[in-house]
Amino acid sequence: MTPHRSAICKGCWQQMHVPIPLRGVLSVPFRVFGIRPSRMNPNTCTICELMFTRVMKARKVTIDATILFADLRSYTSLSQSLSAAEMGGLLDAFYDDCANAIWQFDGLLNKTIGDAVMAVFNFPIRQEDHARQAVLAAREIQRAFHARRAEFAGSSAASSDEGAAAEFGVGVGIHTGELSFGEFGRSHRDLTAIGTVVNTASRAQSAADAGQILVTQAVYDRARSELSDSTAKDYALKGFDAPVRLYAAQEALAFANE
Template sequence: MTPEPASVCLGCWQNLHMPIPLRGPLSAPFRLFGIKPSRMNPNTCTICEMAFSKIMKARAVTIDATIMFADLRGYTALTQTIAQNGLTQLLDAFYDDCAAAIWRYDGILNKTIGDAVFAIFNFPVRREDHAVQALQAAREIQQSFGRRRAELARSIGAGDVEIGIGIGIDSGETNFGEFGQSHRDLTAVGTVVNRAARAQAVARSGEILVTKAVHDRTRGMVTADGSDHLLKGFDQPVTLFPA
């Protein structure tokens, strides 16, 4: 179940000390000026999407963040075998489970890319334990989707195609801001983003793979041994831990 939005924008309150109403009668005047809950996280607002004056002046800032990519396994195969309404039902379930968990743990759902989602933790809502928050969100995604996977597969007629979610997480310094000239995109870029994406690419269905940075920041939540992986775009092996 998707969490209820906060009464005021958490990002504006934390970063600008401004109580921007998101719900109720007090929010009406703000909506007239286009200030409303963000689509990235309903606990933040469209002011946060503009990334505040600091980012708008600098175009990009370096932040300490945790990045999560989650990909729906089996979707591509199913596009060849099931009807469009079944694909829509599957994607809706996937996006709903991801959004609910990401928002619950103060992340933003920065992008949906086909059958994958890209989430950022520690901006605009600051959390010292953002790596912990991201891992908790990832585990909740796997648990929520796992509970309904069998019924969903029957409902859409998946047959022998296994559906599930693979997740990759990395943590560290990344650039966040608006990028592009003809089409500006508010997002995060850098090595941490790339490494999280590549970790997701090698994760099996139902698996969460985290980097050593996440392993070290999550205070014993990850107990499995790591193994080295040759990830596309990285010259040296990257140690990943099942979480």
Template sequence: MTALAAKMTDTRKRILVVDDSLIMRQLVSEIVDSDPDLAVVGTAENGRVAIQKVRQLAPDAVLLDIDMPEMTGLETLRRLGLRSPCKVIILSSLVTNQDASERVEALRLGAAAVIGKPSGGVSLDLKQKRASEIVGVLRQALGLPAIADPPITPAASPTADLIAGPIAELLFAGLDIAVLLFDHTGHLMRASDAAGRILHGCDLEPGRATIASICDTFNHTLASELWDLIGGGDAPAPDEIDFAMPDYSWIPLGRTIMPVELPGQARGVLLVLEDISEKRRLQALLNKTMSSEVAQAAMTATSPTLGGEMRDVTVLFADIRGFTALATALGAHAIVDLLNEYFSYMTDVITAEGGMVDKFIGDGLMALFGVPNPHGDDADRAVAAARKMQRALTLLSERHAGPPLRIGIGVCTGPVLAGQIGSPARMNYTVIGEAVNLASRLEAATKLYGSQILICGETRSRLRRTVPVRQIDVVKVPGIETPTVVHDVFVHEPEAMAAGWLAAFGAGLKAYLDGEITVALDHLARASAANPEDTATRVLAQRCRRLALLKPGEWTGYWSLDER
């Protein structure tokens, strides 16, 4: 059976899933495919790709996220609603109640429905519930009539040129930018030589081409701006736009619109378009090697220089446990594929919480929260990201055969030097300082305590949100003089029955730090009996047995992590 015949015999409704999160795209696709009457025909990571795929795949419905880079969900919805018959259903964490402004705007723009999705980059409950609401709303929306196109107003007859003479010839022939002059009826009167090259494939014949014909292919926002200015409105500020070409491709353009007013003539409009493809290409390349904020700063800087400034930052280190054995078992190609998917999941989560991945270090990564732009709650964001990273790991492990992946995460907050560090010929935006060293040490210590996430005392003191956490030790790490309190963050809320052993552990930890070794051993024995699987309890009990051999006064109240 040919592909065309298969398409004709497949009666399932065709769905396109659009979300900038790889995790969310995969989960939502699984949910849609769980319905026998629905089929995911494609996914898109942003609005520009989504519009292109709508035209190529002709889906019956689009599940669309609002909060996306480059082109927002609302802008994508606006463009789709004007020319595409497919239903658009908003799926976004930004929309959580009936009065949300995003919900009102989405419905005004023609969305068939608006569904609030779980917040963050990871959605375990989304998978567990199989998202009956998503499937239900999809089925309901696909039974409604298609959105009709708005009526097209017939064009008025053209008028004479608005500009003529030597200046006009210089403007339209001598500049390497697209310059288009429209009269008050929307007809194209003049076009620069460069316009034909930049807007290749568009009909730019003066007197025949119009605003409607040039902006007919998903460029309706631009058309509205031109008509608003002709009608007497104010000129919009210069901006960057993505212009849809007749061949389904996109071209990034710098857009400037100016009114043309001559004595005795109705207002026309001058549209100036500059091809910024190279700028976008360079920025996209930089975005793959650094955060978008750092990339933007590098693009606008006249000449990046070495140096930095002291900033308050929360640093996160993560590392895969047992990676060497895993790499040996899987082989080179398979382990690289797994690492790429793992880093994609982790980057999704970190970015969703406002962090930036500083670097990948073998099978580990280092992420920063608070630079280049602080949020005021960066410690909360880092801890939330750490917990969601562990949950994302569970989802990733379910998709692969073999033993589940395990990672340890260390988080520390403190002052660091942030900026361009390296040599004049090669530099990198990063941070250096004690907080970086301590976060790395805490990540390594997760193996000692059997923990998934360890945070320092300073990070704990900055937390505003309620997080399930217990103090686990006071330690001194090599290279840092001041001992630090260490806390163990739980990925999931402890069950009610855990209160007993947690209380016994807390009492044992206090006695241990106070040097009351006998009392500490008694409490830790009760904690171990209630929860034999707790590694931290065994570690402290072993230390207490060693400390019992010391002379009075020799115990300092903290443990050095370079000791075994």
């Protein structure tokens, strides 16, 4: 599903109450000065992306937000028998599907890291139910991949490596809470989020099987209406002294088992 395209930057409107045109005739003068839709979310603008310190009056801020990581499982194994064109097409499709799902629910596609993506919900577009929005985006990512799976399964990689193809899918991890968001680094500036919330979401994603969405207790508490049928299990996550309870969304598990 293609996300709705806003006429003005949602981030600038919420953060500064300034209507920055993103599309149409009124946006033309702004584009002359390099102000256009952001690559992280087309409903925000490059002011949000490139002028963070000037807008927020600080290099970094502490916010309540939700982090989503999604990773393409068995891509490394399958890529050994993929042609360069097939490999590029597969990643393009994965990135596009993730982006559309994240933008549909007002998230920020913050990073693409090899065969994985990282998204932030609740900045710069504010959402009271950002944990729930992240869960909905994760389900859309799984739905979109499942719809394409037959197409992917027909690749030369799938036919030549049945074991890898059986594990081919997307694993998703989500955590929510207080984190630091802003500009990090000086010689190479990076606009991103850091903190325990980010690390935990990443570890949850690593624990997820293909086709699975794993969320933390904090996400479950905030998005209980979307996770009423989820199943809980304690996981030994790398870097954590004690087991971490994660909840698996049942709808995603159904995709994995088909």
